[in-house]
Amino acid sequence: MQRVVLHIDMDAFFAAVEQLDHPEMRGKPVVVGADPKGGQGRGVVSTCSYEARRFGIHSAMPISRAWKLCPTAIYVRPRGERYSQVSHQIMKIFLSFTPQVEPVSIDEAFLDITLTAKFFGTAENTAKLLKERIKRETGLTASVGVASSKFIAKIASDLKKPDGLVVVEAGCEKEFLAPLEISRLWGVGPKTVPVMNRHGIFKIGDLAGKKPDQVMHWLGEHGLHFWRLANGIDDRVVEERSEAKSMSKEVTFASDLSDQQELLATLRSLCDELAHDLRQQHYRGRTVGLKIRLADFSTFTRSHTLSHAVVNSNEIYSTASELLHEFDRREQAVRLIGVAVSHFDDPQAQLDLFSDDSAAVDPIDRLMDNVKKKFGDQAIRRASAGSKPRRSSD
Amino acid sequence: MKFSVAKSELYNSLHKIIGVVPQKTTIAVLNCLLMEVENNQLNLTGTDLEISVTTSLPVEGSENGIMAVPARLLADIVKELPDVPLTLYSHEGNKLVIETEKGEYKIATQPKEDFPKINVEESVLTLDLSSDKVIHLINKTIFAVSADELRPALTGINMELLPDELRFVATDGHRLSKIVFSNFDSPVKEKRNFIIPTKTLNLLLRNVENDDRVNIQIGEDHIVFQLQTATIYSKLINGAYPNYERVIPTDNDKRLVVNRDLLLATLRRVSIFSSSLTRQVRLVITPNELTIRSEDIEFGAEAKEMIPASFSAEWMQIGYNSNYFIDILRHVDGEEVIIELKDSMSAAVMFPSEQQEKEEHLMLLMPIRINEESYEGESSSEENE
Numbered sequence: 001m002q003r004v005v006l007h008i009d010m011d012a013f014f015a016a017v018e019q020l021d022h023p024e025m026r027g028k029p030v031v032v033g034a035d036p037k038g039g040q041g042r043g044v045v046s047t048c049s050y051e052a053r054r055f056g057i058h059s060a061m062p063i064s065r066a067w068k069l070c071p072t073a074i075y076v077r078p079r080g081e082r083y084s085q086v087s088h089q090i091m092k093i094f095l096s097f098t099p100q101v102e103p104v105s106i107d108e109a110f111l112d113i114t115l116t117a118k119f120f121g122t123a124e125n126t127a128k129l130l131k132e133r134i135k136r137e138t139g140l141t142a143s144v145g146v147a148s149s150k151f152i153a154k155i156a157s158d159l160k161k162p163d164g165l166v167v168v169e170a171g172c173e174k175e176f177l178a179p180l181e182i183s184r185l186w187g188v189g190p191k192t193v194p195v196m197n198r199h200g201i202f203k204i205g206d207l208a209g210k211k212p213d214q215v216m217h218w219l220g221e222h223g224l225h226f227w228r229l230a231n232g233i234d235d236r237v238v239e240e241r242s243e244a245k246s247m248s249k250e251v252t253f254a255s256d257l258s259d260q261q262e263l264l265a266t267l268r269s270l271c272d273e274l275a276h277d278l279r280q281q282h283y284r285g286r287t288v289g290l291k292i293r294l295a296d297f298s299t300f301t302r303s304h305t306l307s308h309a310v311v312n313s314n315e316i317y318s319t320a321s322e323l324l325h326e327f328d329r330r331e332q333a334v335r336l337i338g339v340a341v342s343h344f345d346d347p348q349a350q351l352d353l354f355s356d357d358s359a360a361v362d363p364i365d366r367l368m369d370n371v372k373k374k375f376g377d378q379a380i381r382r383a384s385a386g387s388k389p390r391r392s393s394d
Numbered sequence: 395m396k397f398s399v400a401k402s403e404l405y406n407s408l409h410k411i412i413g414v415v416p417q418k419t420t421i422a423v424l425n426c427l428l429m430e431v432e433n434n435q436l437n438l439t440g441t442d443l444e445i446s447v448t449t450s451l452p453v454e455g456s457e458n459g460i461m462a463v464p465a466r467l468l469a470d471i472v473k474e475l476p477d478v479p480l481t482l483y484s485h486e487g488n489k490l491v492i493e494t495e496k497g498e499y500k501i502a503t504q505p506k507e508d509f510p511k512i513n514v515e516e517s518v519l520t521l522d523l524s525s526d527k528v529i530h531l532i533n534k535t536i537f538a539v540s541a542d543e544l545r546p547a548l549t550g551i552n553m554e555l556l557p558d559e560l561r562f563v564a565t566d567g568h569r570l571s572k573i574v575f576s577n578f579d580s581p582v583k584e585k586r587n588f589i590i591p592t593k594t595l596n597l598l599l600r601n602v603e604n605d606d607r608v609n610i611q612i613g614e615d616h617i618v619f620q621l622q623t624a625t626i627y628s629k630l631i632n633g634a635y636p637n638y639e640r641v642i643p644t645d646n647d648k649r650l651v652v653n654r655d656l657l658l659a660t661l662r663r664v665s666i667f668s669s670s671l672t673r674q675v676r677l678v679i680t681p682n683e684l685t686i687r688s689e690d691i692e693f694g695a696e697a698k699e700m701i702p703a704s705f706s707a708e709w710m711q712i713g714y715n716s717n718y719f720i721d722i723l724r725h726v727d728g729e730e731v732i733i734e735l736k737d738s739m740s741a742a743v744m745f746p747s748e749q750q751e752k753e754e755h756l757m758l759l760m761p762i763r764i765n766e767e768s769y770e771g772e773s774s775s776e777e778n779e
Binding site: 306 | 542544545565567568570636638641672715739741758760761762763
């Protein structure tokens with residue numbers, strides 16, 4: 001049976017939600033991200049409205065640069081809780097069209113409608129109905145790609161943003177891909193493009209026409225993967241619920257920090273937040289990671305795998321702080337610090353004879369969880385976590 | 395070097411020793427066995443640098459000598475040969491020839507000088523045990539050792555010597571098996587413990603004969619098992635063994651007594667329907683009956699069986715990994731198993747209703763957390779029945 005996959009991508013999601021909740025922002029450039037601080041801010045743009053894109057602003061751009069491009073835009077901090085609430089609503093709509101939904105991020109998902117499209121007429125009709133329902137129930141617009149594989153559906157959804165719908169009929173995949181720039185292929189980045197160009201490959205169609213062993217010779221294993229994609233071959237299935245593999249918390253300082261005690265206090269506070277999130281999601285992990293970005297933007301990660309899964313702030317902190325102590329900053333100040341827990345064990349846990357201390361939630365952690373539940377996430381902090389760290393963004 | 399031997403005898407000895415040869419190594423000579431002919435005796439030695447095994451067998455020797463021969467190639471060909479007399483000899487100094495009436499096989503050998511020499515350090519303790527005892531102690535515990543390289547101490551069996559006791563303990567954190575041999579003529583005045591790698595003990599089981607004696611010599615960081623026809627030398631595992639006494643519960647106030655064979659057979663059936671990921675089975679226990687349930691949501695499979703049991707409390711529910719539970723029951727001797735319980739989150743203590751003379755065998759099993767929803771749903775549906 002011919003597979004039918006939808007890729008749905010919400011248009012400028014965070015900014016669109018802000019414009020939805022604040023009618024006065026509609027039709028105006030809106031930038032969601034770090035505090036620009038009159039051009040001195042240090043974080044990045046997380047999303048911006050289409051009006052702002054006209055000024056050349058895009059996501060992941062330093063906020064100071066966005067400010068330079070358009071100081072009159074409306075700059076707002078992200079409201080994560082509100083976005084995930086809307087995201088929830090949208091995912092629910094997806095599930096009313098097919099049980100096979102693979103969320104990719106907060107505003108993006110793949111749907112396999114091979115078996116359910118017939119209830120809504122054609123695949124194209126299903127996509128139209130879906131867009132209408134999202135519009136009606138949330139007031140937001142989405143762009144949808146319809147194709148026989150995830151890869152092509154993803155490219156298709158991106159072609160006519162915003163509020164787009166692109167259908168690639170089965171059998172027309174190669175034709176559809178051929179005129180597109182090679183950089184649209186998943187995984188082809190600034191390092192691969194020049195290599196391809198050197199061999200006369202500029203469009204996806206150029207790559208599709210090469211012999212696979214030739215491409216492999218130029219680019220190794222990856223080359224073969226790209227060649228397959230270029231020829232419309234992508235048999236990855238829509239995976240219904242991909243479990244999170246790690247959770248992390250990080251902070252960029254308002255000004256670079258070099259005092260070890262302050263760094264430790266920040267780490268302490270990040271560990272509290274992370275441990276809280278882990279417990280909310282019922283995860284326990286064996287690997288604790290530390291991420292550090294120095295003043296010169298060089299970024300490092302260090303990790304340590306423990307003999308048992310941890311969930312308590314103290315245990316995460318003791319490993320993370322040890323990693324920080326061992327890390328040689330070469331006397332540079334720290335711009336960003338983060339902590340992660342990965343290598344999750346089976347949440348339906350087989351209990352352990354020797355780590356019963358860690359399986360049970362630390363009483364202090366439990367107390368903090370309860371206070372946060374009742375009075376909000378900012379209601380309680382450890383004294384050792386210092387005052388609220390000066391962050392430019394979370 | 396030249397000798398003659400029956401195929402079956404050579405194969406027997408190769409089979410006993412091949413397990414020491416490492417699966418993967420960057421040191422080519424470790425893939426070899428050292429073959430040494432001394433008059434009418436052939437000594438075969440293999441090592442992975444941590445453990446080395448030497449086994450001897452009588453042969454008809456006509457020329458003494460030593461060579462290092464690729465172990466798996468040798469074992470593979472000897473295995474496939476018919477049971478006929480074989481003649482083995484060195485050829486041009488760098489080949490081993492295996493000759494039968496019908497043909498010959500030539501194997502390139504490694505320089506014998508490359509084969510590592512084992513420096514046996516001085517031993518400080520010696521004990522002598524019957525092989526039956528040793529086999530028994532190992533078999534009752536080895537199944538519970540951990541494969542987790544991140545907890546190296548748990549990858550071996552903890553052998554403890556007390557002034558009048560010998561104990562073997564193994565655990566992977568989810569289950570534990572402890573066997574105590576008392577009234578034992580101990581060589582120590584104070585408690586000492588040694589962690590022996592599982593691989594060493596498996597090699598010992600393979601080499602020990604039923605009516606053998608086992609002489610054990612222990613040094614600071616090594617152990618030597620001296621058998622009639624084999625010597626096994628092994629490094630001990632470094633590191634502290636966890637305080638297992640602390641986790642053996644003393645306040646398990648609920649006692650369940652069940653026929654061991656019946657429970658084992660029932661578990662084997664019901665567990666077929668358990669989730670392939672968790673292997674979880676659920677036990678619902680009432681004063682006269684034990685119900686074992688499993689379900690595999692993915693395949694819509696469900697199973698339930700009731701067996702007679704005697705339980706000292708009103709009602710209890712607990713979940714286990716059925717593979718672990720089955721493993722434990724397989725190592726319970728005798729007709730009945732006694733299971734002492736506290737609650738659905740705590741370790742169960744399991745032991746045979748009748749212990750062997752001068753022996754105490756005890757096993758622990760940690761439950762799988764059962765989620766609350768099924769807990770409540772279950773108790774109400776029980777009432778409806």
